Amino acid sequence: xxxxxxxxxxxxxxxxxxxxxxxxxxxxxxxxxxxxxxxxxxxxxxxxxxxxxxxxxxxxxxxxxxxxxxxxxxxxxxxxxxxxxxxxxxxxxxxxxxxxxxxxxxxxxxxxxxxxxxxxxxxxxxxxxxxxxxxxxxxxxxxxxxxxxxxxxxxxxxxxxxxxxxxxxxxxxxxxxxxxxxxxxxxxxxxxxxxxxxxxxxxxxxxxxxxxxxxxxxx
Amino acid sequence: xxxxxxxxxxxxxxxxxxxxxxxxxxxxxxxxxxxxxxxxxxxxxxxxxxxxxxxxxxxxxxxxxxxxxxxxxxxxxxxxxxxxxxxxxxxxxxxxxxxxxxxxxxxxxxxxxxxxxxxxxxxxxxxxxxxxxxxxxxxxxxxxxxxxxxxxxxxxxxxxxxxxxxxxxxxxxxxxxxxxxxxxxxxxxxxxxxxxxxxxxxxxxxxxxxxxxxxxxxx
DNA sequence: ATGTATGGTGTAAAGTTCACACACTGACAG
DNA sequence: CTGTCAGTGTGTGAACTTTACACCATACAT
Numbered sequence: 001x002x003x004x005x006x007x008x009x010x011x012x013x014x015x016x017x018x019x020x021x022x023x024x025x026x027x028x029x030x031x032x033x034x035x036x037x038x039x040x041x042x043x044x045x046x047x048x049x050x051x052x053x054x055x056x057x058x059x060x061x062x063x064x065x066x067x068x069x070x071x072x073x074x075x076x077x078x079x080x081x082x083x084x085x086x087x088x089x090x091x092x093x094x095x096x097x098x099x100x101x102x103x104x105x106x107x108x109x110x111x112x113x114x115x116x117x118x119x120x121x122x123x124x125x126x127x128x129x130x131x132x133x134x135x136x137x138x139x140x141x142x143x144x145x146x147x148x149x150x151x152x153x154x155x156x157x158x159x160x161x162x163x164x165x166x167x168x169x170x171x172x173x174x175x176x177x178x179x180x181x182x183x184x185x186x187x188x189x190x191x192x193x194x195x196x197x198x199x200x201x202x203x204x205x206x207x208x209x210x211x212x213x214x215x216x217x218x219x
Numbered sequence: 220x221x222x223x224x225x226x227x228x229x230x231x232x233x234x235x236x237x238x239x240x241x242x243x244x245x246x247x248x249x250x251x252x253x254x255x256x257x258x259x260x261x262x263x264x265x266x267x268x269x270x271x272x273x274x275x276x277x278x279x280x281x282x283x284x285x286x287x288x289x290x291x292x293x294x295x296x297x298x299x300x301x302x303x304x305x306x307x308x309x310x311x312x313x314x315x316x317x318x319x320x321x322x323x324x325x326x327x328x329x330x331x332x333x334x335x336x337x338x339x340x341x342x343x344x345x346x347x348x349x350x351x352x353x354x355x356x357x358x359x360x361x362x363x364x365x366x367x368x369x370x371x372x373x374x375x376x377x378x379x380x381x382x383x384x385x386x387x388x389x390x391x392x393x394x395x396x397x398x399x400x401x402x403x404x405x406x407x408x409x410x411x412x413x414x415x416x417x418x419x420x421x422x423x424x425x426x427x428x429x430x431x432x433x434x435x436x437x438x
Numbered sequence: 439a440t441g442t443a444t445g446g447t448g449t450a451a452a453g454t455t456c457a458c459a460c461a462c463t464g465a466c467a468g
Numbered sequence: 469c470t471g472t473c474a475g476t477g478t479g480t481g482a483a484c485t486t487t488a489c490a491c492c493a494t495a496c497a498t
Contacts, residue, residue, distance in 0.1 A: 002223050008270045009228035051227045051309045055300040079298040079313040081274040090270045094298040209475040210463035428444035429494035
């Protein structure tokens with residue numbers, strides 16, 4: 001089967017930056033490419049858009065196919081289309097990003113992916129294509145969104161916390177996402193002002209220190 | 220000549236929202252399509268990306284071809300790719316925007332454009348494809364950029380002013396771009412704080428009112 | 439002289455951001 | 469039982485930003 005056009009057409013892919021927090025650090029989901037170009041190289045998941053699917057649907061499909069991750073709300077980052085970004089042919093990619101909890105997530109590499117793993121954002125391997133650029137843009141956008149407005153992206157930050165959490169735990173999550181330390185008192189004022197925290201009147205115990213109050217959040 | 224691929228490929232276009240101010244109101248540059256689909260319908264300029272050109276280069280080229288407008292710094296807005304947005308075949312478009320002065324600009328419709336005209340943003344005709352959506356997104360982004368940070372976009376606002384301008388003229392420009400009235404005193408404080416205004420020690424004359432001081436701006 | 443149309447000016451209140459230091463308490467060790 | 473450790477919890481002031489708001493000045497026309 002082949003497809004013929006009167007004029008040349010580029011291929012169009014979707015690539016997806018999936019961020020999560022694991023072991024207290026910001027991670028990104030990468031796949032190891034099974035095929036050339038950049039065979040065996042790590043890359044952000046993605047693949048070709050089908051002719052009858054919307055961009056974001058295609059991105060979600062590729063993500064699930066390659067990594068087993070599904071049901072995440074993707075936000076468009078932009079299009080990347082340098083003529084030589086793919087050695088095979090002209091490929092224009094539309095990048096998406098999302099922030100997801102990953103604790104109970106099972107990664108299942110498939111399709112074009114030999115492997116799918118979480119990588120520490122501070123220890124990235126060499127990446128295929130222009131994925132390093134895309135990922136850097138996504139990282140910057142993530143830091144921007146998380147603490148500025150109360151958006152869906154910011155909501156998803158709470159998924160890295162247990163149902164009952166301490167304010168110190170919450171601060172650690174937001175610091176990880178933002179990539180910089182936050183002032184304790186100012187953080188507590190911010191979270192109280194911007195989110196509906198419920199004081200559970202319970203305390204942690206077991207630490208070699210003063211117990212911390214536990215909270216949950218209502219949206 | 221034809222081009223054959225093993226898998227189907229979408230066409231990729233760039234579409235460009237060019238804003239300007241004319242006669243004190245915000246205008247957008249539209250072209251009248253010469254060919255189907257949407258023949259004779261108005262649309263934002265744009266066209267197919269060539270295989271060896273970057274997205275923004277292609278956008279600039281299409282803009283010049285269809286309207287005669289060149290040399291404008293385009294900013295990417297995002298990709299639009301609903302499967303049915305073009306009745307011919309799958310077409311994914313990458314949208315760009317810019318704000319340009321238009322007084323000495325000569326519009327020259329060519330290529331796929333029967334005509335190129337400035338339209339008042341408040342009196343838009345029916346637009347081809349999903350261009351109404353794209354244009355609405357661009358309008359929102361424009362208002363955002365102009366008064367918030369001192370960006371390239373904001374700089375270009377001064378191009379709608381003569382070399383020597385009054386603060387009232389400047390306020391009118393920024394109000395038009397932002398789409399809402401601004402407080403006179405607060406605007407004057409803002410512009411003085413954010414831009415390097417030079418007091419020319421000259422005054423307007425001839426109005427049936429008190430003369431206004433003239434300024435120029437240094438970047 | 440008067441009317442009219444636009445130019446030009448300052449201040450206070452509210453809100454936001456940022457920096458910053460010390461006492462509290464439970465667990466554990468001795 | 470006592471001391472130390474380690475993380476918890478709390479408030480204020482300064483700087484800055486944002487917003488609201490009203491009146492006199494000046495040139496021209498009549």
